[in-house]
Amino acid sequence: MSLFVIPIFDQWLIYAPLLSLAALVNRAAALRLRDGLLAGKAISDGRLKEIVATLQSQSPSPPQPRQGDLAPAFLGLLPTRGCNFACRYCGFLAPDRTYGAMDLKVARDAVEWYIDLVSKSGLRDAEIHYFGGEPFCAEEVLDLTVPLARIRAQEAGCTVRFEVATNGAFGEERCRWAADNLDTIVLSLDGPADVQNLHRPYRDGRDSFGVVARSAELLSEGAAHLYFRSCVTDRTVDRMAEIAAWFCQDYRPRGVCFEPVQPPARGEASPFAPPDPWQFAANYVQAARVLEAHGVEPVYAAADIRARRVSFCPVGRDVVIVSPDGRLSACYLLRQDWEARGLDLDVGSIREDGSVVLDEGQIAFVRSLNVWNKPFCARCFCKWHCAGGCHVNHVLPDVAGHYDRLCVQTRIITLRNVLQGMGRPDLVHRLLEDRAALERAVLQGSDALADVGERL
Amino acid sequence: MAETTLPDVEGCVYRCAPEVAWVRDAGRVLLVDPARGRTWSLGGVEAAIWDWLVLGYGYEEIARYLSLIFRTSKEEAGRALLGVLLCWQDGRIVQVSEES
Numbered sequence: 283m284s285l286f287v288i289p290i291f292d293q294w295l296i297y298a299p300l301l302s303l304a305a306l307v308n309r310a311a312a313l314r315l316r317d318g319l320l321a322g323k324a325i326s327d328g329r330l331k332e333i334v335a336t337l338q339s340q341s342p343s344p345p346q347p348r349q350g351d352l353a354p355a356f357l358g359l360l361p362t363r364g365c366n367f368a369c370r371y372c373g374f375l376a377p378d379r380t381y382g383a384m385d386l387k388v389a390r391d392a393v394e395w396y397i398d399l400v401s402k403s404g405l406r407d408a409e410i411h412y413f414g415g416e417p418f419c420a421e422e423v424l425d426l427t428v429p430l431a432r433i434r435a436q437e438a439g440c441t442v443r444f445e446v447a448t449n450g451a452f453g454e455e456r457c458r459w460a461a462d463n464l465d466t467i468v469l470s471l472d473g474p475a476d477v478q479n480l481h482r483p484y485r486d487g488r489d490s491f492g493v494v495a496r497s498a499e500l501l502s503e504g505a506a507h508l509y510f511r512s513c514v515t516d517r518t519v520d521r522m523a524e525i526a527a528w529f530c531q532d533y534r535p536r537g538v539c540f541e542p543v544q545p546p547a548r549g550e551a552s553p554f555a556p557p558d559p560w561q562f563a564a565n566y567v568q569a570a571r572v573l574e575a576h577g578v579e580p581v582y583a584a585a586d587i588r589a590r591r592v593s594f595c596p597v598g599r600d601v602v603i604v605s606p607d608g609r610l611s612a613c614y615l616l617r618q619d620w621e622a623r624g625l626d627l628d629v630g631s632i633r634e635d636g637s638v639v640l641d642e643g644q645i646a647f648v649r650s651l652n653v654w655n656k657p658f659c660a661r662c663f664c665k666w667h668c669a670g671g672c673h674v675n676h677v678l679p680d681v682a683g684h685y686d687r688l689c690v691q692t693r694i695i696t697l698r699n700v701l702q703g704m705g706r707p708d709l710v711h712r713l714l715e716d717r718a719a720l721e722r723a724v725l726q727g728s729d730a731l732a733d734v735g736e737r738l
Numbered sequence: 739m740a741e742t743t744l745p746d747v748e749g750c751v752y753r754c755a756p757e758v759a760w761v762r763d764a765g766r767v768l769l770v771d772p773a774r775g776r777t778w779s780l781g782g783v784e785a786a787i788w789d790w791l792v793l794g795y796g797y798e799e800i801a802r803y804l805s806l807i808f809r810t811s812k813e814e815a816g817r818a819l820l821g822v823l824l825c826w827q828d829g830r831i832v833q834v835s836e837e838s
Binding site for chain 1: 762765769782783785786794795803807
């Protein structure tokens with residue numbers, strides 16, 4: 283049974299993520315719950331008895347890694363690794379390199395293979411995501427594959443939706459095309475002009491704010507779901523609430539995703555450091571309050587308590603991502619970054635003749651990268667939501683309970699989401715004002731009910 | 739359809755007629771000519787051709803896309819494209835001009 287206990291001041295939060303059940307109880311009740319559930323002692327109290335009965339009678343199976351035939355949650359296309367920006371924290375690009383675009387035949391063959399796979403799997407909905415680099419730096423790939431996928435999906439009797447992650451540096455006509463043709467647009471916009479221009483200049487050094495802000499305005503008027511993705515650095519962490527308010531005031535996003543910047547992957551120098559995780563989480567909570575007041579969804583994907591998963595990212599969802607050179611991979615990060623972690627995330631390739639070759643052994647390996655095989659996560663209350671995070675960028679600590687930066691902020695934000703869902707934002711704010719109480723909740727070595735017995 | 743070969747249409751630019759209003763909706767393109775009280779609804783490959791024209795693609799580039807989608811020769815794709823464009827020209831929803 284996945285049952286966790288987290289101290290919240292003088293109470294205990296009982297959390298069963300697979301049941302979406304959370305309850306705040308006192309010490310005596312927590313002890314009786316532990317004894318009732320783990321030692322089988324009878325419980326006579328009405329409300330506690332009800333909780334135990336619910337926990338015992340409804341025991342949903344925990345999520346499992348995928349098995350059987352490949353069934354991608356979506357197809358990812360990387361039209362190019364190239365980009366017209368030189369974001370000062372970007373780990374994707376070598377500034378002195380030029381990057382080619384995906385051959386249109388490769389793009390066509392990938393889409394046709396995928397739609398055929400969706401159709402043969404008996405699925406009704408196909409989904410294609412475009413990543414980069416900047417996808418619109420190879421816009422011909424989108425211009426071919428969006429109508430192609432629609433035509434093939436119609437022939438196959440299924441629907442298809444499109445999502446793109448973009449820097450938004452395009453002309454008005456292209457922007458309107460995106461708003462009209464794509465279903466979800468994740469627009470990287472870090473904040474007002476000073477923040478955006480500091481973080482995300484063009485490759486030639488020009489400011490990017492003007493054109494991206496215009497795109498944000500046009501996309502706000504369109505039918506596509508607009509999400510902002512704001513990368514947070516040590517310089518901007520204290521401005522998150524202000525940035526959230528600015529987004530809501532000037533645009534109409536459906537959601538805003540705040541992501542802390544990653545340290546440079548290959549040891550490059552960076553003018554920015556990742557924000558302090560306690561500071562990031564506290565400011566995220568403030569920003570989330572601002573967003574929610576405007577009906578905008580705050581997004582921190584690892585702390586999504588609606589998710590029940592064994593792998594945080596596309597890896598583990600059978601996603602196939604096509605690189606410009608025709609490699610099929612489970613991850614959109616650079617190959618050299620996986621290799622630095624000793625991982626091979628390729629699952630196949632598209633041959634010259636257009637046929638797709640899948641490597642069953644590699645698919646099995648990729649499926650094995652899941653939270654069941656991450657002992658560090660076994661006793662964490664976030665395990666079914668964050669699933670240990672990125673397989674490449676989040677190297678889990680060796681010692682149980684020695685949470686790193688990413689764990690700390692994920693645990694705080696997840697705790698916030700649970701308490702918020704219970705209608706107890708007051709406890710969130712009290713915790714954020716009481717560092718000792720917050721640390722007691724966030725840094726306990728194990729959240730498993732069985733392990734916290736002594737402390738109860 | 740007349741057997742018009744590609745060289746006869748190379749160098750031509752097709753554009754939406756200024757009196758026609760259009761909007762994209764759920765993968766279709768809806769066109770309205772209020773003065774003549776006519777409407778069109780384009781789907782599938784016709785909607786794609788419309789989008790490519792709006793985005794500024796030339797005849798050859800569109801023919802290339804069609805040849806990729808339908809796995810035909812560029813010439814064959816060009817002839818099919820010409821058929822669509824002539825139909826639109828007849829319907830006065832596009833205008834054609836010589837490329838400078």
